[in-house]
Amino acid sequence: MNASPFPLEPEPAELEAQTRAVADFVLAHVASLGEQPSFDLDGVEALQASFREPLPETARLLPGLLERLGPAIAKTYNTAGPGYLAYIPGGGVYASALADFIATATNRYMGVTAAAPVLAQIEETSIAWLCTLMGMPAGSRGILTSGGSLSNFSALVTAREERLGEDFQDASIYLSEETHHCVAKAARLAGFPRASVCRLPTDARFRLVPEALEAAIREDRTLGRRPFLVVVNVGTTNTGAVDPLPEVVRIAHEHGLWVHADAAYGGFFRLAPGGEALLRGLEDCDSITLDPHKGLFLPYGLGALLVRDGAALVRAHRGSASYVQDVTAEGSLGFADLSPELSRDFRGLRVWLPLMLHGLAAFREQLGEKLDLARWAYERLRDDPRFEMLDEPQLSVVAFRLRGTEEDVERLGPELLRRVNARRRVFLSSTRIGGRYALRLCVLSFRTHADRVHDAVVALKEEANALVG
Numbered sequence: 001m002n003a004s005p006f007p008l009e010p011e012p013a014e015l016e017a018q019t020r021a022v023a024d025f026v027l028a029h030v031a032s033l034g035e036q037p038s039f040d041l042d043g044v045e046a047l048q049a050s051f052r053e054p055l056p057e058t059a060r061l062l063p064g065l066l067e068r069l070g071p072a073i074a075k076t077y078n079t080a081g082p083g084y085l086a087y088i089p090g091g092g093v094y095a096s097a098l099a100d101f102i103a104t105a106t107n108r109y110m111g112v113t114a115a116a117p118v119l120a121q122i123e124e125t126s127i128a129w130l131c132t133l134m135g136m137p138a139g140s141r142g143i144l145t146s147g148g149s150l151s152n153f154s155a156l157v158t159a160r161e162e163r164l165g166e167d168f169q170d171a172s173i174y175l176s177e178e179t180h181h182c183v184a185k186a187a188r189l190a191g192f193p194r195a196s197v198c199r200l201p202t203d204a205r206f207r208l209v210p211e212a213l214e215a216a217i218r219e220d221r222t223l224g225r226r227p228f229l230v231v232v233n234v235g236t237t238n239t240g241a242v243d244p245l246p247e248v249v250r251i252a253h254e255h256g257l258w259v260h261a262d263a264a265y266g267g268f269f270r271l272a273p274g275g276e277a278l279l280r281g282l283e284d285c286d287s288i289t290l291d292p293h294k295g296l297f298l299p300y301g302l303g304a305l306l307v308r309d310g311a312a313l314v315r316a317h318r319g320s321a322s323y324v325q326d327v328t329a330e331g332s333l334g335f336a337d338l339s340p341e342l343s344r345d346f347r348g349l350r351v352w353l354p355l356m357l358h359g360l361a362a363f364r365e366q367l368g369e370k371l372d373l374a375r376w377a378y379e380r381l382r383d384d385p386r387f388e389m390l391d392e393p394q395l396s397v398v399a400f401r402l403r404g405t406e407e408d409v410e411r412l413g414p415e416l417l418r419r420v421n422a423r424r425r426v427f428l429s430s431t432r433i434g435g436r437y438a439l440r441l442c443v444l445s446f447r448t449h450a451d452r453v454h455d456a457v458v459a460l461k462e463e464a465n466a467l468v469g
Ligand SMILES: Cc1ncc(COP(=O)(O)O)c(C=O)c1O
Pocket: 088, 146, 147, 148, 149, 150, 180, 182, 235, 236, 237, 262, 263, 264, 265, 291, 303
């Protein structure tokens, strides 16, 4: 029982008991991740309905609430488990959960530097590390966001402010056909008309064609439009394709365009052995979106935007008001000056603690392993005549489909996916590539190792055999 006269301030002994109960609950969950099914939604509707409930006026006890949360967490895709090979995984390094616990329990204000200067420094240092890892020069700066979509949004606003000023209805933004849909959405949210977004063709390996970019810029100029931005893909979601960065950057800069790299999925592969050569040209981009909740294996809710000319990020986002005069001295900058947010959580600790606790080498090694595992899976499937491979993995996505008639591809593809996932060892996802149904396997969780990728390949082969012989 809580003996405190103030129910929102439980006695220390009660807090300790609650903290231990939560720790036990979480630790048991994390320890069993590998044995948990890769997804489980059986009976989820009834469970969902049980949470449509009135708000209680009186207190409930924590053990009972945890008992209800356990099954709710179980009835999900196991996105933290080793078998999660769908979409873009990451896993969620546990040290970030510890960081979040410290950050939210201490609840320091992170919107302005004056309120927590050393904690702000921890976050700034974490961002500076990311800039260094991406090869960005002195003068670059960045911001931790809630994810790649928000990073891309702020990147577009920054480029718009720098290159166009307030009148931008005649501007052109170049993307490839494979660019993530959040970029077009960001353009819309940033006030651009739909006609501003120009989707350029890709080559046989799903990479932006530099000549097409140059031709589009020239043509748009003759039409009186103002080309100002190209968004390059550093790992597309469909196949992990990396656009030809050096050529695109050269063309874009010759024409005065801002180059933004959507490296949400692929950017951290720069840390892997051979990664700098693999992503050559990334360091010359004007801004870079990264998703630490993907390639740095941190939990969901952590993106980053890095901008080569850090002052541009400030010019695009800085606001002012008299009621913050005590905490915003002339010349001082806080995170609120670099993003749409004011009050925010202490995201820096989610990056700083895992990197400190494990060291960068552990992340490098994991990223290298993911590239190797994807190639291994690719080679096994490529050597099986029942599969048509859509590309060699450029990073850690393997995209493929069953060979056959159009009808086979459209009918048997989803059935193959259903059967493989129904084994509940791995979880894959599908997409459409070139308008046709395709399967994809993305190896990016730090918990995914050779045994699980092997299971995925075996399941695909056995189920393909059962379907098409
Ligand atoms: C290439 C790419 N860009 C951007 C995003 C959007 O990132 P987020 O989901 O963190 O908003 C994704 C998400 O998968 C992605 O794969």
